[in-house]
Amino acid sequence: MDFSTAFFQEFSEAYSERDGYRLARTVTPDLPTDKLWKIWKSQNAHSIRSFLKRGLQGNVAFADHEELQGWVEVYAVYWNAVGEILVALVSSNDDKSKSSELVWTRAYQAWTELLNALLRGYQNSKFKNWTIICLYTVCKHLRIFAMKADDERNSNNFVDDSPAVNFQDDFDPETNKRQKLEDCVRQLFKAFNVCQQDRAALEESRKWGSYYIANLLLKSYFKLNSASLSKNILKSLHAGGKDMPDFSAFPKSQQVTFKYHEGVIAFLEENYAHAEACLTDAWNGCHKDAAKNKELILTYLIPCHLITSHTLPTEALMKQYPRLQKLFLPLCRCIKRGELHKFDLALQEGEDEFVRRRIYLTLERGRDIALRNLLRKVFTARGVEEAKEGEKPVRRTRVPVAEFAAAISLGSQEKIDIDEVECLLANMIYKGFMKGYISRQHGMVVLSKSGAFPGTGV
Template identity: 25%
Template sequence: MSTPLAQYLTNTLGYIRREDGNGFRNCITISPGPSEGTLRAYFPDPSEFDLYPLPEKFRSVIKSYLKLMKSVYILNDVDASFNDINDMMSSLNRAADTQTNWINPALINASTELISVYQVKQKTKPDEKQGESLDIMEMSGMSNSSSSSLEKLASTVNNSFKLSLNDKNPDIRQSKRSDIYFFLGNLIKIYFKLGKLELAKSVEKALKGTRFELPPLNGPIRTKKYAVTYLYYSALLSLDDSDFISTESKLVKAMDIINLYNEPNLIIKQTEKILMILIPLRLYNSKILPHNDIWIRFPNLKYIYKDTLFKAIHRGDLKSFDIYQKKFQLIFLKRHLYLLIENLKSLCYLQLIKKTSLIVTELNKGNTSHIIPLSAYQVALEFSTRHVLNNGSYALPSSTGVTEGGFSHHLDAVECILANLIYTEKIKGYVSHGNKCIVLSKTNAFPNQQ
């Protein structure tokens, strides 16, 4: 008479022979249903004779899986569960090496469950230490068993990524590359969590270096989700390198993909994360501000940007800019935005210089009105960085911390600010050090940055 174990193995063999990815996925999931999960957990350990009908590389997958079910349903041991599912995923990677993409559903589901078990483990028993980094471990020949759980997770997902990337099947419809963005998105995200950005860059470099066809970023729903994840973290890499043009391009692509979803409310958090970077980025790159409906839909972004930093930039108010930058610095650091926000300060300087120039030009109408003394900007910088608000009006504080001559900004510092604005083509003109002035272009001294 057939036993439940024998029936399970027969069903599994049938799915493998028929290359039924969804059926096989259900054979190795930790969530087959409460009654089925408990039943599988109490299967006796299969013998080599029991497993013999299965293809050789799949035997270790099933052995690891049944061990995993005991850890989950009987032992209720999260540490053992993580190790067992990680072992099963490693065996599955080896088995999948000779298969077409029919096996992708099982790979994706097992990877998702591996990540979920890791997250549960971290909530209950977080790693005491992260251990050595993956690249250092590999160089020193250390065993992976001494690494943190997150590093084990990274190593396993990286193997799945390489398995997908290196599939030489020229037909993308049958290649494991068809779901590469799932593994790529998760892997880069894990490397960010590890703080190993160089490893994330190496993965992206490997992707760009492949000679095989890759699926479109705006493919099926399962591809879209992870393509957006990949584009987001790839944009963070560009952001850290101060490649603001490339960063904007990647985030715009991510937004284009998100806009293809029929239910935008489902991706509201993902949209806000992207806009958190894209809004100040577009202001810096092109001086473009979002439509008012964006501020209405995302009040948190309105609070961080429109009502604070952007208002300070519009006024040329350096003191307020510094106050708000400090107020939100933890958010900016966490989102890799600090360097970009620091660069935005140049727009605050620009607005202050522009307003000062207009005032001086109005006061000195004539052939030399385009020649502005540096001392005028020195006064403006002094006020903008040190003003206080008294009864609704602005005033300068006491002279604490000022330099010789009564100003906290040397003329050399003023020259430096102007030179940077000229170099970045925000101002047209030149600084005359000997005459202590700036000679602005008579036509379009402050070109539109759009």
């Protein structure tokens, strides 16, 4: 909204109604270009502050002079940032003049100023906590501008020779690539602390903003490929646990996003039980129409189930998500049928995609289940002993290692060393997929009479 009397009216109404979302719309950069132009042209650098001060003073009854000053500053900086954004928009539309300037970097920097003005407002100028939506808007766009600035710099191949490089013993060109996003993470972390460490009573606290900012941070960490750094955020939120509002009191969207990220972090650390719990929460809370989000959750939840409970997704579930079906179905079929060699091939086939999604190492462990199913087939194929008088027939529990070896090399037609087969069998026994023992002297596996393959009914 351009800075005229209408602006003061809007601000004053939003302020008296304590409508954070309405107020946040006055600090958004997400406007059509002509609207931005109107804002930019409505004032000039010389008079903007006095204009804002007069207008806000006349229209809004601030409890505090500090607060007035704070808002004047926020809007003055916002106005300036709009100017930079316009420069960036104009020159990025204008392809042929690959300007020597990093316009988005400047837009990012101007927007950082806005974040700082806003944070100062919360820390020094007694901004009310319901206005936290403004902080959401500013933070969200800060991240967008940071990514644009990084893309711009990388595509133009700017050599950034910042003096700090001189002081290091080694250099790392990689760090420059996502320089602005890294800076953005630092800025967001400041915002996170301003929210998280507010000690006001809960109803007036900025702690309500913690999860929104935390989610932005988590997203950024993932983008930076440093999901491990997210631990700090999780720890900080955990440590402040009892002073925080109840997690269920936060907006559902924030809960789901947070649980998803928490789940994926646990997943990457192979803490599958915790990952399963978080992802299940996210799954249950996810909006029914958010197909993309549900697909993301399932991408990790399905491998989780494979590990924790050795269960495969039903075909009905996968039908709803064609991409997941393509991703998982071949593997699932091989596991189910105990086709060891085909499993290897399917894993190889999808390797690139699995690795990209960071699920390869988890899915690879599905081989154990495929192997278990194969061995189980060998066991059942041997049939039962002659039943004794009046007793239930019992399965033949003594299986030569050579039979297992034959089964394992059936698919690939490659001969396998008996010692290696024993090693695989030992693993099955050790991991609890199979009950029994190997007798090396006799080249025999002696399986348990009751439940040789736990959980499979034999």
